[in-house]
Amino acid sequence: MSSENPTVSDSEQTEPKWDPYRAVVRLIAGGVSLGAEGLRAADAAAGAEEGSAADAVGFSATLESATALIVGVAVETPDRIVSLFDTADRVMAPVRTAARPVVGALRQSFVGRVVGELGTNTAAEAARLAAVGRAEINQGRRLAITAYNEAVDGFIEQLSGRQSLDDLVSDQTLGVGKGAVEEVRETGAAADWLSESMFRRVLRRPPRSMPPKPSPAT
């Protein structure tokens, strides 16, 4: 795709390098420009086909800008939506691994299962809706809005209707404080005591019965 772009140099083609500054600027400039020009033409074409023209829609430039983003995601590059969830899952994998000893394997696997299931379902829904948008490219814009609304509604509905999520929230509120977190805190405090005792012995300081409390004098 990028090889057709005359503004991209050869070095950028052979060694694509991500630049966050340009990414942000492109997001802003790209959204505004596509919304104001490209999609206006697409909308007029789609409206002409339906015989109702653009006044049936009447989007503002700002909304068109937002729609450009939705269309870009849902119609023009649908595969990236699916890869988003895959990549997010890969990125979170080491985080989950690192967090497991802290919050406990059982709870973590439960959290991971719920989040993973939500992610998979949402990715599948996004892929399905994007495929519809690609097949009906002339009405892609309207379909993309529908797809977006359905995906969001579905996600919210799924979140609100899940008993396991309710359990998870309850668990986070009450159980974790009672169980895993308390255990980690106790273990940490014990390790604090042991490590300090060891260093005090090495430094030949007398043992003490309690850690100090904050004092203005020091």
Place this chain on the structure above:
Amino acid sequence: MTDGSSAPERPVLQQLQGTTAGFVTRLLAYLLDVVILTAIIAFGGWVALLLDDLFKDAGFDLPTSSAAVFAALTVWVIGGYYVISWSLTGRTVGKAVLGVKVVMPNGRPPSIGRSFLRLFGYAVSTLALFAGYFWILVDENRKGWHDHIAGTWVVYDWNRRKKGEIYETMVDS
């Protein structure tokens, strides 16, 4: 520990409330914060990457670019996370999970100025090959260099929420 002739016995958990927290607890809290911040920054960067990809062919090719911008944003995210957390509640997420809190000698969270000072202390402690953090192990008051610089203390603060008691009350009823 049990013969009564050497070191005193380890205090039970509730006795430690309000006393200064030790190295291991603070290390765990710190690592948890690092994981959270890394996830936030990585996710933000990844979203920017995705959006850049989306608009790659839109014909925008701006000459100005700088990795320093991303670095500066990262510093602001990290700094904001710590300063806001410390000055509002004395707790970051990691500290809240581990049940510790940053306080001034009067027991209140540090001001924004003190929080900035403590953040500066973090940088000093880190640049000295983390010696400022390991100082907690040998300091009589369990204070790191950053605590000395900002005049802050880190104390155990487990009783504030009393989750266990709430839970037991609900189960009993």
